[in-house]
Amino acid sequence: DAGITQSPRHKVTETGTPVTLRCHQTENHRYMYWYRQDPGHGLRLIHYSYGVKDTDKGEVSDGYSVSRSKTEDFLLTLESATSSQTSVYFCAISESAGETQYFGPGTRLLVL
Amino acid sequence: QKEVEQDPGPLSVPEGAIVSLNCTYSNSAFQYFMWYRQYSRKGPELLMYTYSSGNKEDGRFTAQVDKSSKYISLFIRDSQPSDSATYLCAMSSLNSGGYQKVTFGTGTKLQVIP
Numbered sequence: 001d002a003g004i005t006q007s008p009r010h011k012v013t014e015t016g017t018p019v020t021l022r023c024h025q026t027e028n029h030r031y032m033y034w035y036r037q038d039p040g041h042g043l044r045l046i047h048y049s050y051g052v053k054d055t056d057k058g059e060v061s062d063g064y065s066v067s068r069s070k071t072e073d074f075l076l077t078l079e080s081a082t083s084s085q086t087s088v089y090f091c092a093i094s095e096s097a098g099e100t101q102y103f104g105p106g107t108r109l110l111v112l
Numbered sequence: 113q114k115e116v117e118q119d120p121g122p123l124s125v126p127e128g129a130i131v132s133l134n135c136t137y138s139n140s141a142f143q144y145f146m147w148y149r150q151y152s153r154k155g156p157e158l159l160m161y162t163y164s165s166g167n168k169e170d171g172r173f174t175a176q177v178d179k180s181s182k183y184i185s186l187f188i189r190d191s192q193p194s195d196s197a198t199y200l201c202a203m204s205s206l207n208s209g210g211y212q213k214v215t216f217g218t219g220t221k222l223q224v225i226p
Contacts, residue, residue, distance in 0.1 A: 004155075042118075042200065042218040043156070050211070090155055097212050100146060103155035 003027045004104035006091050012110045019078040021107050023091030025071075031094040032074040033101060034058075034066060036087040043090065049074055050097070081111045115139050118201055118217030127226050131188040135201035135217045138182065142203040144212070145177050147186045150198045150219065159199075160186065191224045198222070 003026035013019050023032060033048040035058075045058030047066040055066050063085060065077045078085055088108050092101040118135045125131055133147075144163055148156035160175040162168045168175045176185040184203075188195055201217040 040120075040218060042116075043216040045214070048211070056211070099212075100144075100158050100161050101214065102158065103148075105155050106153075 004091060004093055004102065006089075006104040006107050008107060009105065010108045012112065013081050014112050015082055016080050019081050019109065019111075021076045021089055021109070023074045023076070023104060025074075025091075025093050027093060027095075027102075028071060029093040029095045030071075031097060031099075031101075032068065033092040033094075034064075034074065034076045035090045035092060036060065036085075037090060037106075038087050046076065046089075078109075081109075083111050085109065086111045113138060115215050116201065116203060116217045119220055120218055122221040122223055124223045124225060125191055127191060127193060127224055129191050129224075131186075131191050131195070131222060131224075133186040133188075133199050133201075133220050133222070135184050135203075136182055137184070137203055137215075139203070139205060139215070140179075140182070141205040142215075143206065144204045145175070145184050146202040146204075146214075147173075147175055148200040148202060148216075150200060152197075156200055188222075191222075193224045193226050196223045 005024045007022045034046040035043045044060045049055045049068045067075045091104040094101045116137045147160040150156040165179045172189045174187040198219040198221045200219045204212040204214040207213045
């Protein structure tokens with residue numbers, strides 16, 4: 001998976017609790033992305049980062065925040081998890097804005 | 113209407129068959145076209161990447177882009193049971209912030225039967 005790890009790989013949580021997912025890369029790529037994948041919707045971009053402390057919103061960013069304090073780490077936080085955020089979350093990286101993206105193994109999140 | 117349309121399948125074929133997977137799109141600004149393969153409970157992995165109209169071949173895989181018809185295809189020759197996976201098409205365009213926005217199809221599930 002192109003030197004990308006995600007943690008945790010599986011998580012079950014309750015509605016209203018905060019959740020943080022971590023993406024770690026060893027490729028020193030500048031761009032990092034968080035997607036969610038749901039049946040019938042495909043992969044949808046939540047947030048992306050184009051450098052340390054530089055982030056921007058994707059198409060489904062409501063209810064999510066991100067942080068990137070180091071090149072290798074990109075954190076996704078669900079401030080107050082809801083059942084609609086039950087999904088599989090993928091991190092991706094790319095060397096530059098125009099390059100192809102490489103995906104991590106995913107985190108399966110269940111919000112009860 | 114979605115920007116990228118992809119038949120979800122499932123598509124079942126016998127081993128050795130030629131497989132054709134397709135996507136249509138509506139946004140003429142798309143510049144780059146990709147195919148990803150995703151095994152069950154795994155992350156998508158890049159199979160093919162192309163910029164222009166025409167064909168690109170890599171082993172048993174051929175990607176075809178027809179920008180005039182807004183149609184892309186992935187052909188798999190001599191299909192193997194190990195090709196059983198979900199195939200995602202993806203397309204990107206440059207947005208106002210200089211970022212390549214990637215739009216994914218919903219994926220076609222392929223099963224190759226021994």
